Amino acid sequence: MLSRRIIPCLDVREGRVVKGVRFRDHVDMGDIVDLALRYRDEGADELVFYDISASPQGRSVDRGWVERVSRLIDIPFCVAGGIRDVDTARAVLHAGADKISINTPALERPALISELAEAFGVQCVVVGIDSIREVDGEWRVRSYTGDPDHTRELPIRTLDWIAEAVRLGAGEIVLNCMDNDGVRTGYDIAQLQAARAVCPVPLIASGGAGASVHFAAAFIEADVDGALAASVFHSGRIAIPALKRELADQAIDIRRQ
Amino acid sequence: MRVVIVDAGGANTGSVRYAFERLDIDAALVTDAASIRAADRVILPGVGTAAQVMARLQQLDLVNVLRTLDRPLLGICVGMQLLFESSEEGEVAGLGLLPGRVSRLRGGPGLRVPHMGWSTLRATRADTLIDGVDGAQAYFVHSFAAPVTDDCVLAGDHGQAFAAAVRRGHIAGTQFHPERSAAVGARVLRNFLSPAFEA
Numbered sequence: 001m002l003s004r005r006i007i008p009c010l011d012v013r014e015g016r017v018v019k020g021v022r023f024r025d026h027v028d029m030g031d032i033v034d035l036a037l038r039y040r041d042e043g044a045d046e047l048v049f050y051d052i053s054a055s056p057q058g059r060s061v062d063r064g065w066v067e068r069v070s071r072l073i074d075i076p077f078c079v080a081g082g083i084r085d086v087d088t089a090r091a092v093l094h095a096g097a098d099k100i101s102i103n104t105p106a107l108e109r110p111a112l113i114s115e116l117a118e119a120f121g122v123q124c125v126v127v128g129i130d131s132i133r134e135v136d137g138e139w140r141v142r143s144y145t146g147d148p149d150h151t152r153e154l155p156i157r158t159l160d161w162i163a164e165a166v167r168l169g170a171g172e173i174v175l176n177c178m179d180n181d182g183v184r185t186g187y188d189i190a191q192l193q194a195a196r197a198v199c200p201v202p203l204i205a206s207g208g209a210g211a212s213v214h215f216a217a218a219f220i221e222a223d224v225d226g227a228l229a230a231s232v233f234h235s236g237r238i239a240i241p242a243l244k245r246e247l248a249d250q251a252i253d254i255r256r257q
Numbered sequence: 258m259r260v261v262i263v264d265a266g267g268a269n270t271g272s273v274r275y276a277f278e279r280l281d282i283d284a285a286l287v288t289d290a291a292s293i294r295a296a297d298r299v300i301l302p303g304v305g306t307a308a309q310v311m312a313r314l315q316q317l318d319l320v321n322v323l324r325t326l327d328r329p330l331l332g333i334c335v336g337m338q339l340l341f342e343s344s345e346e347g348e349v350a351g352l353g354l355l356p357g358r359v360s361r362l363r364g365g366p367g368l369r370v371p372h373m374g375w376s377t378l379r380a381t382r383a384d385t386l387i388d389g390v391d392g393a394q395a396y397f398v399h400s401f402a403a404p405v406t407d408d409c410v411l412a413g414d415h416g417q418a419f420a421a422a423v424r425r426g427h428i429a430g431t432q433f434h435p436e437r438s439a440a441v442g443a444r445v446l447r448n449f450l451s452p453a454f455e456a
Contacts, residue, residue: 093268
């Protein structure tokens with residue numbers, strides 16, 4: 001049986017883990033390896049590192065910290081941010097990342113998804129999608145969401161983009177529901193259910209986790225393969241061992257250590 | 258102990274090397290026949306497609322070296338799939354060390370392909386390679402899989418049973434990634450390195 005995955009997401013800037021409103025008021029959370037090991041010990045099934053300094057500055061991920069993490073971490077991890085071409089992806093994968101995640105660059109040039117899938121196999125290629133419900137009730141995608149001043153509204157329907165990304169070679173979709181992001185009122189179950197219906201590859205819920213019940217709802221009601229969260233784990237509001245016990249009590253298949 | 262990792266161009270060669278480093282083994286990345294023949298343990302990792310890895314082995318002129326090796330050989334992921342006769346992925350011939358053909362996971366309702374994440378291992382017979390891991394979970398990422406044959410020692414399940422680990426004499430393989438399977442993965446690697454593996 002395949003377990004449902006619990007995935008902490010860490011924002012990385014200059015090789016340190018930071019938190020705060022993206023691009024503003026960053027608080028240093030500590031060394032990337034220390035935090036990665038802490039989450040590994042607590043039972044995280046996978047980690048996502050989002051290099052927030054790379055993408056907006058138009059430079060690629062610093063492979064130094066990717067190597068440091070890979071050396072010490074014995075669970076899978078994905079690197080996001082600043083990956084715009086096959087060469088950069090190769091450098092990140094060869095530094096030890098298991099997967100790479102692309103978002104805005106895939107929207108700007110969808111062929112990038114196919115190029116990465118051909119070069120490394122679909123299992124390495126994650127497409128991250130930032131989605132928002134617009135006034136007409138449709139979910140549509142946003143690009144450049146890392147920087148609120150530069151976020152762009154695109155006319156692409158989220159569900160269409162999921163299908164297209166999978167067709168082009170995405171091996172996994174991370175759907176970040178922006179309406180729920182940071183509010184801790186739960187994942188956007190309706191949107192995740194709609195996404196699930198059009199997504200034959202693994203689907204990861206993102207945005208809105210505030211309590212254990214939110215994870216359970218995403219797994220049970222939206223049948224997602226994994227659930228990603230950041231602040232609730234960093235703040236200690238949700239402890240992964242307790243979360244996993246609660247999920248297991250509800251007969252959700254969770255990895256035991 | 259001399260452990261070598263065949264650098265077949267896959268993206269996980271670094272991660273595999275680090276996994277041995279965590280076991281205090283300095284495993285060298287190699288591409289030449291002499292280093293492979295002189296090693297005590299040979300690792301064939303693989304991330305990518307079967308065709309890519311096989312083409313690279315041909316380019317390096319290592320196909321026959323691996324076929325005729327008499328030292329313990331561990332294939333990982335695509336590296337394990339290539340131990341078999343052929344793969345549906347790109348219709349490529351493998352090393353042919355184990356009988357059978359690798360085919361695409363069928364998937365189905367509630368069964369996503371790629372099969373990605375932590376999945377349960379079920380021992381199909383006792384073997385040194387898998388001591389202490391029956392019933393545990395390991396990390397898988399794959400769209401193709403080998404059948405459960407007499408060489409299978411651990412089965413996985415994704416709507417269909419498939420070979421999660423194989424063993425025949427000095428030939429072994431894991432479909433999962435021991436380098437990314439926490440304590441379970443480290444245990445399998447230690448089992449492979451142990452003198453008992455050769456007994």
